[in-house]
Amino acid sequence: METTSSRVEAIKRRFRSGAFSDFLIDTLRHHWADYGFMIAFVVLVAIAASKSEFFFTERNITNLLKQIVPNGLISLGMLVVILSGGIDLSVGSIVALAGILASGLQDEVPLSIAILLALGAGVAAGMVNGILITYFKLAPFIVTLAMLGAIRGLVYVYSDTPQSPTNPDFRRILGGPIGGPPNTLAIATVIMFACYPLLWLFLNRTTVGRAIFAIGGNAEAVRLAGINTKTRIILAYMISGFCSALAGVLLAARLGIAQPSLGEGYELDAIAAAVIGGAVLNGGGGSVFGTLGGVLTLGLINNLLNLYKVQSYYQQILKGGIILFAVLARRKE
Secondary structure: OOOHHHHHHHHHHHHHHOHHHHHHHHHHHHHHHHHHHHHHHHHHHHHHHHHOOOOOOHHHHHHHHHHOHHHHHHHHHHHHHHHOOOOOOOHHHHHHHHHHHHHHHHHOOOHHHHHHHHHHHHHHHHHHHHHHHHHOOOOHHHHHHHHHHHHHHHHHHHOOOOEOOOOHHHHHHHOOEOOOOOOOOEHHHHHHHHHHHHHHHHHHHOHHHHHHHHHHHHHHHHHHOOOOHHHHHHHHHHHHHHHHHHHHHHHHHHHOOEOOOOOOOHHHHHHHHHHHOOOOOOOOOOOHHHHHHHHHHHHHHHHHHHHOOOOHHHHHHHHHHHHHHHHHHOOOO
């Protein structure tokens, strides 16, 4: 058995031969973007703490954690799709569909049924995306772009006016805090954070989850290994649809209203969070908890810009720049 001293000697030999330094250089070359975003996050927190007396107040932190819930859930679903080698541009429209169904159906069916129907609509939309991509061999970008418009149109067909939930339990349970004063942690925030370890377990501890990772790396090799790649890809889009629908339901509960325009532009935030967290847009690479870091980073940026009353379109410019930087930093040589 190798002793501690022998391992130390092996490291010394690698260092003297230059292999150790080559290892460090290779690690920094491939992961410098991840380290850069980590440093940027710490710097942002430091700037926020020093420049704004309101940043570390209980009210602001609670609001920040509430505001990141939709993007936190959508980004999680987007990560699964990116891992499989795809992209989902329909997530914002699914948010609107689920939010308006969960709010509008409360007069016709019990609250629990309305929520289940809203979530089911998101899963069904994801399934349609997956089927069109796998069985008809269409490009994910084209399919989900078409679904973005089609689902948004269905939302306006269902209701071209905002829908307000009539059941008070909807806002009180899903949109409210966990007991105590209003500035305590929101139930929606807890739900979002609970989804991250669950998805991590799915992707890293189940054969189906590991297959989604592998498909993004080399789909043909996975197929030749006897794995049904089509069902795995369809499942990835269904997970994305479910996460987006859950985001729509929780957002409608927090706002107390669901507009047909809900969720517009959310796909940009989700892609940005995923790539900040290490997702490779070609597929096969990404991290669940890295994505959470990306969500927190974007939420922090938005929070700081809002505190300084920076107009929203500057935020969009910044997010677009972040995506370009992250993709360039992680491009394969």
